[in-house]
Amino acid sequence: HVQIFPLLCAVCQLTLAFPTQTASSYDGVKRLQVNIPHSGTLFASLGSSVTIPCSVSMSSESPSTYSASIEPRIKWSVVSEEVETQILVVRGQRVKVNELYRERVALLNYTSSPDDLSLWLKDLRSSDSGHYRCEAQQGLEDASDLVQLKVKGTQFKCPGKVVMETWTMTSMTSIVM
Structure with a gap:
């Protein structure tokens, strides 16, 4: 003969300890968004510098208190010749x-400006x-965006020196280092 009341109490306690996600707490909508506003390929010259723009935002839906209190993890990586290399993590x-x-x-x-x-x-x-x-992760959510960078120019190695040449339609520039 099984007593139902203690069993019901145990189930109630488990339900309170491990609540299921409801439509209000998880509706399949991504709240974390990462955006690289540049479409297509970025081009830069050998030896120069480039800024790859990226931003992270939360949608107007209010995030859960849990994920809002967690600092996001930011990661930049590059995929080249089918190998992913981590650049930095913050x-x-x-x-x-x-x-x-x-x-x-x-x-x-x-x-x-985080x-x-x-x-x-x-x-x-x-x-x-x-x-x-560019990837951001906060709590159980993550989002990323991708852009291609092509570095143009040719680097020649001379004994004791590095020569970089960059061509444009109208001129050629050589830098000896």
């Missing part, structure tokens, strides 16, 4: 930069060509 004031990009990258306005995730990359190399992904 959460709050903590920044982790890949050694390959140290001293060459920055999030220009992030500290003053919704501006624009990536600045200097001293461009041919190996910097690829598809750049």
